[in-house]
Amino acid sequence: MSARLLFPDPQAAADLLTFASRAVRLGDGTVRLRADGGVLVTTAAPLAPRGLLDATPTVLGLRVSVIDPELQCDLVVEASALLAAPDDASAVVLPETASAPAWAGVSPPRGGWTEVDALDSAVLAARAQYGIAAVADALPSDPGEDVVRTVRAQVWGQPDEALGGLALGTAFTAYALGFIAGAEQAAVRTSGVWTRLTLARGHVLVRGPVRSGLTPVRATGG
Numbered sequence: 001m002s003a004r005l006l007f008p009d010p011q012a013a014a015d016l017l018t019f020a021s022r023a024v025r026l027g028d029g030t031v032r033l034r035a036d037g038g039v040l041v042t043t044a045a046p047l048a049p050r051g052l053l054d055a056t057p058t059v060l061g062l063r064v065s066v067i068d069p070e071l072q073c074d075l076v077v078e079a080s081a082l083l084a085a086p087d088d089a090s091a092v093v094l095p096e097t098a099s100a101p102a103w104a105g106v107s108p109p110r111g112g113w114t115e116v117d118a119l120d121s122a123v124l125a126a127r128a129q130y131g132i133a134a135v136a137d138a139l140p141s142d143p144g145e146d147v148v149r150t151v152r153a154q155v156w157g158q159p160d161e162a163l164g165g166l167a168l169g170t171a172f173t174a175y176a177l178g179f180i181a182g183a184e185q186a187a188v189r190t191s192g193v194w195t196r197l198t199l200a201r202g203h204v205l206v207r208g209p210v211r212s213g214l215t216p217v218r219a220t221g222g
Contacts, residue, residue: 006068010089038069048103128175
Protein backbone atom coordinates (compact mmCIF):
# COMPACT_ATOMS: atom_id res chain seq x y z
CA MET A 1 0.00 0.00 0.00
CA SER A 2 1.27 3.49 -0.83
CA ALA A 3 2.43 5.74 1.99
CA ARG A 4 -0.19 8.09 3.42
CA LEU A 5 -0.56 11.30 5.34
CA LEU A 6 -3.07 10.79 8.17
CA PHE A 7 -5.03 13.85 9.33
CA PRO A 8 -7.30 14.25 12.37
CA ASP A 9 -10.37 14.88 10.19
CA PRO A 10 -11.51 14.93 6.52
CA GLN A 11 -11.45 18.74 6.34
CA ALA A 12 -7.73 18.88 7.10
CA ALA A 13 -7.02 16.35 4.35
CA ALA A 14 -9.21 18.29 1.92
CA ASP A 15 -7.38 21.53 2.78
CA LEU A 16 -4.06 19.97 1.77
CA LEU A 17 -5.50 18.75 -1.54
CA THR A 18 -6.93 22.23 -2.23
CA PHE A 19 -3.55 23.83 -1.56
CA ALA A 20 -1.87 21.26 -3.82
CA SER A 21 -4.38 21.87 -6.63
CA ARG A 22 -3.49 25.56 -6.60
CA ALA A 23 0.25 24.83 -6.48
CA VAL A 24 -0.05 22.66 -9.61
CA ARG A 25 -0.49 25.77 -11.75
CA LEU A 26 2.33 27.75 -10.14
CA GLY A 27 6.11 27.54 -10.34
CA ASP A 28 7.33 24.01 -10.99
CA GLY A 29 4.15 22.41 -9.62
CA THR A 30 5.81 20.71 -6.64
CA VAL A 31 5.20 20.95 -2.89
CA ARG A 32 7.47 20.24 0.05
CA LEU A 33 5.99 18.20 2.92
CA ARG A 34 7.72 18.39 6.30
CA ALA A 35 6.10 16.60 9.24
CA ASP A 36 7.37 16.38 12.80
CA GLY A 37 5.74 16.37 16.22
CA GLY A 38 2.20 16.28 14.88
CA VAL A 39 2.66 19.34 12.64
CA LEU A 40 2.78 19.30 8.84
CA VAL A 41 4.35 22.24 7.01
CA THR A 42 3.44 22.29 3.32
CA THR A 43 5.39 24.69 1.09
CA ALA A 44 5.06 25.67 -2.57
CA ALA A 45 7.26 28.00 -4.64
CA PRO A 46 5.15 30.04 -7.07
CA LEU A 47 8.28 32.11 -7.79
CA ALA A 48 11.89 30.92 -7.62
CA PRO A 49 15.04 31.61 -9.67
CA ARG A 50 16.49 29.04 -12.02
CA GLY A 51 20.20 29.70 -12.24
CA LEU A 52 22.49 32.47 -11.00
CA LEU A 53 21.43 35.00 -13.64
CA ASP A 54 17.69 34.61 -13.03
CA ALA A 55 16.35 37.75 -11.28
CA THR A 56 13.15 36.06 -10.11
CA PRO A 57 12.78 36.45 -6.34
CA THR A 58 12.24 33.42 -4.11
CA VAL A 59 8.63 33.66 -2.91
CA LEU A 60 7.22 30.70 -0.99
CA GLY A 61 3.69 29.94 0.13
CA LEU A 62 3.34 27.94 3.34
CA ARG A 63 0.50 26.27 5.23
CA VAL A 64 0.64 24.59 8.65
CA SER A 65 -1.73 21.80 9.68
CA VAL A 66 -2.12 19.14 12.38
CA ILE A 67 -1.21 15.59 11.37
CA ASP A 68 -0.50 12.15 12.80
CA PRO A 69 2.02 12.80 15.64
CA GLU A 70 3.98 9.66 14.76
CA LEU A 71 4.68 10.81 11.22
CA GLN A 72 8.11 12.23 10.32
CA CYS A 73 8.97 13.15 6.76
CA ASP A 74 10.68 15.76 4.59
CA LEU A 75 10.13 15.29 0.87
CA VAL A 76 9.14 17.16 -2.28
CA VAL A 77 6.49 15.68 -4.56
CA GLU A 78 4.47 16.66 -7.61
CA ALA A 79 1.41 18.46 -6.28
CA SER A 80 -0.79 16.78 -8.88
CA ALA A 81 0.27 13.35 -7.56
CA LEU A 82 -1.25 13.87 -4.09
CA LEU A 83 -4.54 11.98 -4.04
CA ALA A 84 -7.45 11.49 -1.67
CA ALA A 85 -7.42 8.01 -0.18
CA PRO A 86 -10.38 6.06 -1.63
CA ASP A 87 -11.09 4.30 1.68
CA ASP A 88 -10.35 7.06 4.22
CA ALA A 89 -11.48 10.68 3.88
CA SER A 90 -8.93 11.73 6.51
CA ALA A 91 -5.94 10.44 4.53
CA VAL A 92 -3.95 11.63 1.51
CA VAL A 93 -1.99 9.15 -0.59
CA LEU A 94 1.62 10.07 -1.39
CA PRO A 95 3.23 9.36 -4.77
CA GLU A 96 5.93 6.72 -5.00
CA THR A 97 8.60 9.13 -6.29
CA ALA A 98 9.96 12.40 -4.93
CA SER A 99 11.64 15.44 -6.53
CA ALA A 100 14.60 17.63 -5.62
CA PRO A 101 14.01 21.21 -6.87
CA ALA A 102 16.60 23.84 -5.99
CA TRP A 103 14.12 26.02 -4.10
CA ALA A 104 13.51 23.25 -1.55
CA GLY A 105 17.11 23.59 -0.38
CA VAL A 106 16.46 27.17 0.71
CA SER A 107 14.85 27.11 4.15
CA PRO A 108 13.52 30.23 5.92
CA PRO A 109 14.49 30.60 9.58
CA ARG A 110 12.17 29.05 12.17
CA GLY A 111 12.71 31.76 14.76
CA GLY A 112 13.99 35.27 15.31
CA TRP A 113 11.08 37.00 13.56
CA THR A 114 10.38 40.66 14.36
CA GLU A 115 7.08 42.29 13.43
CA VAL A 116 7.71 45.45 11.42
CA ASP A 117 4.48 46.31 9.62
CA ALA A 118 1.02 45.16 8.50
CA LEU A 119 -0.69 45.09 5.12
CA ASP A 120 -4.39 45.15 4.32
CA SER A 121 -5.62 42.08 2.44
CA ALA A 122 -7.50 44.33 0.01
CA VAL A 123 -4.21 45.96 -0.97
CA LEU A 124 -2.63 42.55 -1.55
CA ALA A 125 -5.53 41.48 -3.79
CA ALA A 126 -5.41 44.72 -5.78
CA ARG A 127 -1.64 44.56 -6.34
CA ALA A 128 -1.88 40.91 -7.38
CA GLN A 129 -4.50 41.78 -9.99
CA TYR A 130 -2.35 44.66 -11.20
CA GLY A 131 0.66 42.35 -11.61
CA ILE A 132 -1.35 39.70 -13.46
CA ALA A 133 -2.55 42.33 -15.92
CA ALA A 134 0.99 43.73 -16.29
CA VAL A 135 2.39 40.28 -17.14
CA ALA A 136 -0.36 39.67 -19.68
CA ASP A 137 0.18 43.07 -21.33
CA ALA A 138 3.95 42.59 -21.56
CA LEU A 139 3.86 39.16 -23.21
CA PRO A 140 3.87 38.86 -27.02
CA SER A 141 1.22 36.78 -28.77
CA ASP A 142 3.28 33.59 -28.90
CA PRO A 143 6.00 33.77 -26.22
CA GLY A 144 8.56 31.08 -25.55
CA GLU A 145 9.39 29.85 -22.06
CA ASP A 146 12.44 32.12 -21.75
CA VAL A 147 10.39 35.20 -22.62
CA VAL A 148 7.68 34.26 -20.13
CA ARG A 149 10.24 33.80 -17.36
CA THR A 150 11.93 37.12 -18.15
CA VAL A 151 8.65 39.03 -18.07
CA ARG A 152 7.49 37.34 -14.89
CA ALA A 153 10.82 38.10 -13.20
CA GLN A 154 10.61 41.76 -14.21
CA VAL A 155 7.02 42.20 -13.02
CA TRP A 156 6.89 40.05 -9.90
CA GLY A 157 10.40 40.92 -8.77
CA GLN A 158 9.96 44.69 -8.70
CA PRO A 159 9.68 46.32 -5.25
CA ASP A 160 6.17 47.68 -4.80
CA GLU A 161 5.53 50.87 -2.84
CA ALA A 162 2.02 49.79 -1.86
CA LEU A 163 3.52 46.66 -0.28
CA GLY A 164 6.11 48.56 1.72
CA GLY A 165 8.87 47.72 -0.74
CA LEU A 166 8.21 43.98 -0.87
CA ALA A 167 8.38 42.28 -4.25
CA LEU A 168 5.10 42.44 -6.15
CA GLY A 169 5.24 38.64 -6.30
CA THR A 170 4.38 38.61 -2.58
CA ALA A 171 0.84 39.71 -3.39
CA PHE A 172 0.64 37.29 -6.32
CA THR A 173 1.58 34.33 -4.13
CA ALA A 174 -0.96 35.20 -1.44
CA TYR A 175 -3.67 35.62 -4.07
CA ALA A 176 -2.85 32.59 -6.23
CA LEU A 177 -2.63 30.18 -3.28
CA GLY A 178 -5.98 31.32 -1.88
CA PHE A 179 -4.64 32.99 1.25
CA ILE A 180 -6.72 36.14 0.73
CA ALA A 181 -10.30 35.68 1.95
CA GLY A 182 -12.13 38.66 3.34
CA ALA A 183 -10.84 41.67 5.22
CA GLU A 184 -7.83 41.22 7.49
CA GLN A 185 -4.51 42.78 8.37
CA ALA A 186 -1.54 40.64 7.40
CA ALA A 187 1.38 40.93 9.82
CA VAL A 188 4.78 41.56 8.21
CA ARG A 189 7.80 40.12 10.03
CA THR A 190 11.48 39.96 9.16
CA SER A 191 14.36 37.65 10.09
CA GLY A 192 17.70 38.20 8.38
CA VAL A 193 17.19 38.37 4.60
CA TRP A 194 13.69 36.90 4.86
CA THR A 195 10.32 38.61 5.17
CA ARG A 196 7.17 36.75 6.22
CA LEU A 197 3.62 37.84 5.54
CA THR A 198 1.08 36.08 7.77
CA LEU A 199 -2.59 35.68 6.89
CA ALA A 200 -5.23 33.47 8.51
CA ARG A 201 -5.00 30.95 5.66
CA GLY A 202 -1.23 30.78 5.28
CA HIS A 203 2.14 32.50 5.14
CA VAL A 204 4.13 34.07 2.30
CA LEU A 205 7.92 34.14 2.68
CA VAL A 206 10.15 36.28 0.48
CA ARG A 207 13.89 36.25 -0.12
CA GLY A 208 16.08 37.63 -2.85
CA PRO A 209 16.85 37.74 -5.59
CA VAL A 210 20.49 36.99 -4.80
CA ARG A 211 22.67 39.51 -6.58
CA SER A 212 25.92 38.41 -8.14
CA GLY A 213 28.80 40.11 -9.88
CA LEU A 214 31.65 42.45 -9.08
CA THR A 215 31.39 44.94 -6.27
CA PRO A 216 31.98 48.64 -7.03
CA VAL A 217 35.60 49.81 -7.12
CA ARG A 218 36.46 51.79 -4.00
CA ALA A 219 39.18 54.40 -3.75
CA THR A 220 41.96 53.68 -1.28
CA GLY A 221 44.72 55.74 0.20
CA GLY A 222 44.80 59.49 0.68
